[in-house]
Amino acid sequence: MIRVLLVDDQALFRAGIRMLVSSQPDMEVVGEAGNGQEALAAVSAHRPDVVLMDIRMPVMDGLTATAEILTRPEPPRVVMLTTFDLDEAAARAIRQGASGFLLKDAEPEFLLAAIRTVHSGSSVIAASATRELFAHFTPETRPVPESFASLTDREQEIFALAARGLSNAEIAGREFLSEATVKTHISRILTKLALRDRVQLVVFAFEHGLA
Incomplete structure (x- = not known):
C-alpha cells in the first residue's frame, strides 16, 4: 500500500485528490496539511511514502518544507504541485531533491501513475518538459567528474x-x-x-x- 500525504492550502483541492487517491486499491491517504509547517509534523506523524507538496502556501512554503523533509533519515519521495508549468520554484525544488513536479490540472490517470512511478524510485518529469527545465537552471562551467x-x-x-x-x-x-x-x-x-x-x-x- 502506497502511503500518500497531501499538502496544499486549498481544502477543496485536497478533498478532490483524497477522493481520487482513496479510490485506488494500492493507495491510501494517511494525512493532510495546509502549509509547510504542518507538513513537517505530518511527515513525522504518518511516515508517508509519497508527499504531494504544493509550492506556494502561507506560513511555510513548499520549497522550505521540502528542503527540511529531504534532510531527514529515509525521507519520503516528494512531488511538487504547481499551477505554472516549470516555473523557477519547481526547478529549485528539483535541485533540492524533489522527485519531480505535477501540474495541478494534470489528468487524474497521470497523477495516479505519477504516484506509482515515484514510489517505485523513478521521477515524474515529462520528456516534453525537459528542454523547458533546462531554461530554469543557471549554466555552470563545472568540470566533468x-x-x-x-x-x-x-x-x-x-x-x-x-x-x-x-x-x-x-x-x-x-x-x-x-x-x-x-x-x-x-x-x-x-x-x-x-x-x-x-x-x-x-x-x-x-x-x-x-x-
Missing part, C-alpha cells in the same frame, strides 16, 4: 538520450534494445555517477555541459 569516464560507450549513449528526457521505451525503440536492457543501463549509470534518479541525471548533464 572522473566518474563519467567510467561509463562504457553504450552507457554514454544511453546517458545522452536519457538526459534529453527520452523514456526507457523511447530509448529502447531508438537503440533497438529491450526496455529491460535500457533499465539495466540506466541503473548502472545512476550507480556509477552516484545519482538518485533520472531527474538528477538531467540536472547532472546540464550542469556539466553534457546535455
Whole structure:
C-alpha cells in the first residue's frame, strides 16, 4: 500500500485528490496539511511514502518544507504541485531533491501513475518538459567528474538520450534494445555517477555541459 500525504492550502483541492487517491486499491491517504509547517509534523506523524507538496502556501512554503523533509533519515519521495508549468520554484525544488513536479490540472490517470512511478524510485518529469527545465537552471562551467569516464560507450549513449528526457521505451525503440536492457543501463549509470534518479541525471548533464 502506497502511503500518500497531501499538502496544499486549498481544502477543496485536497478533498478532490483524497477522493481520487482513496479510490485506488494500492493507495491510501494517511494525512493532510495546509502549509509547510504542518507538513513537517505530518511527515513525522504518518511516515508517508509519497508527499504531494504544493509550492506556494502561507506560513511555510513548499520549497522550505521540502528542503527540511529531504534532510531527514529515509525521507519520503516528494512531488511538487504547481499551477505554472516549470516555473523557477519547481526547478529549485528539483535541485533540492524533489522527485519531480505535477501540474495541478494534470489528468487524474497521470497523477495516479505519477504516484506509482515515484514510489517505485523513478521521477515524474515529462520528456516534453525537459528542454523547458533546462531554461530554469543557471549554466555552470563545472568540470566533468572522473566518474563519467567510467561509463562504457553504450552507457554514454544511453546517458545522452536519457538526459534529453527520452523514456526507457523511447530509448529502447531508438537503440533497438529491450526496455529491460535500457533499465539495466540506466541503473548502472545512476550507480556509477552516484545519482538518485533520472531527474538528477538531467540536472547532472546540464550542469556539466553534457546535455
